[in-house]
Amino acid sequence: MSQLKDQSATGSTRRTFIKQAATATAVAGADSIIKTPVYGQNQAPSTGRVIGANDRINVGFVGVGSQGFNTHVRQIKNNEAKHNVTAAAACDVFSEYRDRAQEFMGVKSGNVYNDHRKLLERKDIDAVVIATVDHWHAPVAIESMEAGKHVLIEKPMTRYLSEGFDVYDTCKRTKRVMQIGAVFCLEEKWHKAAQLVRDGMIGPLVLGQSSYCRNSPKGEWNYAINPKLTEASVDWKRWLGKTGTRRFNADHFFRWRKYNHYCCGILGDLLAHKIHPLMIASGNPEFPSRVTCLGTKEITTDRDVPDNTQVLTNFPSGYTLMVLGSTVNQQGVPEMLRGHHGTLYFGGDKVDLKPETPFGDEIDPETFSGLKPSGADFVAEHADWFDVIRNGGETKGNIDLSIRAQVVISLAEMSERMSLTLLFDEKSRKVTTGTGQEVQPLNYPT
Incomplete structure (x- = not known):
């Protein structure tokens, strides 16, 4: 049975919720796990090795469970020669995952770790892939960049809003290369659309729409529980981090995406x-100005997070983003970007430009096809990251894009859980209601 309490349960008012979120603090016993430095409090951040165009990059992996192993360890190891990299070290709190990674990578036992800080102490590691549970993204990313390592962080970038800006500020200060593990950022059609928007081909932006919908009769994220997971085979306290103290729970370990302590679910x-x-x-990613989100969980009730959600986001330019998500109905909405003069339709590896009727004499319909890469191309995601590490520039999932998307995600979660429409000020980084009341962002251990 779940150890968690539903924060939106009957009897908890919005005002009480906001106050609780504002005063919540991390559990002291877990705090030292997060904050213990690798190089000492008074030492300057490491600059890392200067990597030339032809230099081999040594990669470490923190979090080598399903996503970490299959998407990152396997893909990078199998493409070592293609990328001119070495899959050099791995870290995980579950011994079964460590052993699997060690065997597949073909490294000695001294190259796998229970504690990510040991991996970061290694001067030969140039870049770190972070595919842990969400609440460990920020601590590992920050410590990696402070240690001079470049980072690829699985989506979402962080669990909560404040630590998103901690990652952002650290990345800017250390000048490390960051890639977000949202693989569709690599699809060329989105970058083609950005060019068309900047060229004025569809006029001022009106609305972007998309969806990610599944139908999981047994409940989304109810993954199989490996019987080899025991209190002896996993560092449970380390896995929990600063989410709080609770008894060992295999359901939480393997199905953590269902629970607010570790994840915001569909979002x-x-x-x-x-x-x-x-x-x-959009051609010019912005911080959101206003976000509202609805969510329900009437069908799959074994979780904290919604199984059906809708997000509406306004941006300062007037652009609105509408995204729908479901794990109980697989029917999505057509992907399109609506402008005042024309609309862009997305499908596969192509973009269709169609004029709005009043502007038919000014804009010709056109199809742009064969836009590659297309689909979930993780090899392209890794190649983009390695290329920027060597040659400079910006990754397709760079830090400036990622922090803006993280603000949307974090405010959407807050909106749904607090039943509020929320406004964001990018200069002050403050969240308020429509009446001007400041709202403290959700934080641990909520």
Whole structure:
């Protein structure tokens, strides 16, 4: 049975919820796990090795469960020669995952770790892939960049809003290369759309729409529980981090996306894949100005997070983003970007430009096809990251895009859980209601 309490349960008012979120603090016993430095409090951040165009990049992996192993360890190891990289080290709190990674990578036992800080102490590691549970993204990313490592962070970038800006500020200060693991950012069609928007081909933006919908009769994220997971085979306290103290629970370990302590559900796991690309397609990704989100969980009740959700986001330019997500109905909405003069329709590896009727004499319909890469191309995602590490520039899922998308995701979660429409000020980084009341962002251990 779940150890968690539903924060939106009957009897908890919005005002009480806001106050609780504002005063919540991390559990002291877990705090030292998060904050213990690798190089000492008074030492300057490492600058890392200067990597030339032909230098081999040594990659470490923190979090080598399903996503970490299959998407990152396997793909990078199998393409070592193609990328001129070495899959050099791995870290995980579950011994079964460590052993699997060690065997597949073909490394000695001294190259796998239970504690990510040991991996970061290695001067030969140039870049770190972070595919942990969401609440560990920020601590590992920040410590990696402070240690001079470049980072690829699985989506969502962080669990909560404040630590998103911690990652952003650290990345800017250390000048490390960051890639977000929202793989559809690599699809060329979104970048083609951005060019068309900047060229004025569809006029002022009106609305972008997309969806990520599934139908899981047994409940989304109810993955099989590996019987080899025991209190002896996993560092449970480390896995919990600063989410709080609770008894060992295999359901939480393998099905953590169902629970608010560790994840924001559909928003972070599915809709992150749609929010990032549509922000790219706008031609000028902005911080949101207003976000509202609805959600229900009347069909799958074994969780904290909704099984059906809708997000509406306004941006300062007047552009609105609408994304729908579901794990109980697989029918989505057509992907399109609506402008005042024309509309862009997305499908596969192509973009169709169609004029709005009043502007038919000014804009010719046109199809742009064969736009590659297309689909979930993780090899392209890794190649883009390695290329920027060597040659400079910006990754397709760079830090400036990622922090803007993270604000949308974080405010959407807050909106749904607090039953509020929320406004964001990018200069002050403050969240308010429509009446001007400041709202403290959700934070641990909520």
